[in-house]
Amino acid sequence: MYSEKVMDHFTNPRNMGEIENASGVGTVGNAKCGDIMRIYFDIDDNQVIQDVKFKTFGCGAAVATSSMATELVKGKTIYEALQVTNKAVMEALDGLPPVKVHCSLLAEEAIHAALWDYCQKNDIQIEGLEKPKDDISEEEEEEEY
Numbered sequence: 001m002y003s004e005k006v007m008d009h010f011t012n013p014r015n016m017g018e019i020e021n022a023s024g025v026g027t028v029g030n031a032k033c034g035d036i037m038r039i040y041f042d043i044d045d046n047q048v049i050q051d052v053k054f055k056t057f058g059c060g061a062a063v064a065t066s067s068m069a070t071e072l073v074k075g076k077t078i079y080e081a082l083q084v085t086n087k088a089v090m091e092a093l094d095g096l097p098p099v100k101v102h103c104s105l106l107a108e109e110a111i112h113a114a115l116w117d118y119c120q121k122n123d124i125q126i127e128g129l130e131k132p133k134d135d136i137s138e139e140e141e142e143e144e145y
């Protein structure tokens with residue numbers, strides 16, 4: 001029921017881990033299943049994502065979509081990264097079973113949350129980027145400054 005690419009990214013996830021002193025961190029929870037995802041960005045002065053890592057407390061589809069999503073945004077500008085949708089991630093994975101589509105939203109929302117965090121810290125506004133709905137990292141924000 002899972003494509004080979006999904007199985008590959010699930011068993012051998014890319015970019016798993018964390019980045020110390022990250023330029024932007026986003027944490028979101030999936031209301032539907034309670035799973036959690038956190039994405040870290042290292043963004044350079046040209047607003048290019050030099051490095052990205054993720055951690056998840058979630059299902060296999062969440063691991064695979066996050067792994068693929070991090071691969072898709074690495075090396076992109078923050079503006080290009082915003083265009084990486086869960087649909088694009090699913091396409092890159094050759095699809096997901098319908099009951100697992102909501103899992104791919106976790107990766108998209110975590111990317112947006114991390115971009116939002118970066119933009120807040122750097123006083124940047126990106127059209128179309130909104131405050132994350134499910135951001136649950138508020139209590140940790142202090143230690144990031």
Ligand code: FES
Pocket residue numbers: 030033034035058059060061062100102103106
């Ligand atoms: Fe929760 Fe997949 S079941 S993210």
